[in-house]
Amino acid sequence: MPRRIVVLGAGGWGTALAVVAARAGHRVTLWGRRPEHVEELRRSRRNEAYLAGITIPGEIAFASGADGALDEADGFISVIPTQHLRATLTPVAERIGGERPVLSCSKGIETGSLSRPSEILRETLGRAPVTVLSGPSHAEEVARGLPATLVAASRDEEHAVAWQKLLTGEAFRLYTSNDPLGVELGGALKNVIAIAAGLCDGLKLGDNAKAALLSRGIVEIGRLGAAVGARKQTFFGLSGIGDLLTTCYSPHGRNLRVGRELGAGRKLPEILASMKQVAEGVWTCRAARELGRKHDVPMPITEEVFAVVHQDRPAIEGLRSLMRRQPKSESEDLR
């Protein structure tokens, strides 16, 4: 049954998800924070800054501010960058509230509060049932209609099943999960491992070293996840390993790029200044390190990424110190 869906956030992934929802037959409004950007989208039907080369289908409407589309929506897809999520939604929270379902697609952890996007949504919107969406999903490919398989997670798996039914199409498939915490943490923490993978690339350490780093990285973030109440297994699925792969092996990845350039010897401010979009891992590595220390979870990769990114430690020293750790029993780690 077609629904009225508002996609909150007109970046690359928001635009791609609006296209997905429209393809699935729904009446879609793409809502953006900045009226002038929304006006430009409406006029040109292109989102060149965030999703180059894609024409936005004619049936998608646009909105900004306290638009009536918010009141009329049957459900929301929230794709606002994590660090802006609270400030962006607070002024319009009353128009979004109620019991209408929200699909949370932001990735990251809010600096300071260490809140996850779904927590921010609950704090600003009240009792709306929140489902979390994550998985390997470069926006450009999804918008172009190439196949993608993701996971939708909610504690009561029925909410995830409802979104699965709403959005599934020829090329867009959703598994469900009842571990939203694990799915959401995977999507955030993998960006830290992506920076480490980039360091490895930048230092030209080869494919073996990179693959080992990713394998150990997933074990590390799964260990943190388990300590805070997620299921370790979730990190071995689409939202953990799956997402990590596109992030680490595709040339588009922003976090990979930050790592590569740090590995090649450039300085962080210079790298960030040259990028149009956020590299969430730069902030997430700080949050992950804090979480690890708070819960007494050893996070050697995260510690080294943090030191290289924020404490001027040379990349080669960070990687060398990881290599010098005496390997133990992998069976213990994976238990």
Added chain:
Amino acid sequence: MPRRIVVLGAGGWGTALAVVAARAGHRVTLWGRRPEHVEELRRSRRNEAYLAGITIPGEIAFASGADGALDEADGFISVIPTQHLRATLTPVAERIGGERPVLSCSKGIETGSLSRPSEILRETLGRAPVTVLSGPSHAEEVARGLPATLVAASRDEEHAVAWQKLLTGEAFRLYTSNDPLGVELGGALKNVIAIAAGLCDGLKLGDNAKAALLSRGIVEIGRLGAAVGARKQTFFGLSGIGDLLTTCYSPHGRNLRVGRELGAGRKLPEILASMKQVAEGVWTCRAARELGRKHDVPMPITEEVFAVVHQDRPAIEGLRSLMRRQPKSESEDLR
């Protein structure tokens, strides 16, 4: 303490492991099946056919046939291709037997018998304690001294720890595991998933589709592993996911290449004729399918790979049929 180690098998990986053992300070003999190839190695100190661009260090000796080095060895590293392992070792089994430890580094499953390399070693060599080595390890990178991290597994983990101590060096690190079955099966079955990843590349389905296919592929081979007595978790470690990554994202991968060319429309005999080395997945997909059917484990990816490789099914149809499966709960799969 330096030991006398014979590396059985003078292919690319055997040559690289001989270099690793020599770097760790041992007295190493590289033993090859074909005397004329061994003679060429001795003369040129290069193994151009299997490991281009590497000079074999002067302290490595060479042997073939029933050489005295076999009798004098303290331990063996077996790196003979799985399909030739039984026939190659049988004539010299008495010279290798006894209680001297063997590190099994072959990957694959013997066609017909469905035996794993460690089983073939036990059947031909008797009571030698066998440890299995696997993980992300392109031979060229290892020989060049780039960092690599693998896993050594034996039911009694002490044997694995002994090999860890013998071989660990500045750039070569070994985790241990007590699940040799899982480690060995991962190294074999990942080649089937690598062919599927190649089909995905050949059909230009994009990074999202490939990452999802790998994530689901690991779940599938882990399910088969669990059914035959391995631990599912092992497939999420270095010998499962880790090895799968180098196989699927590095341009050197032979199984990936077979998949890519099938995906692009070439025929199997033509592809195999153009390759110098074995693409194990071509045979492993048959064995994996048989094992799955025998144990009643659903293996959709393996079934489609088999059909494309051996039954002339067009690659696009195989992939489409995978995409049409209705996704269920990922939490169930990962349990």
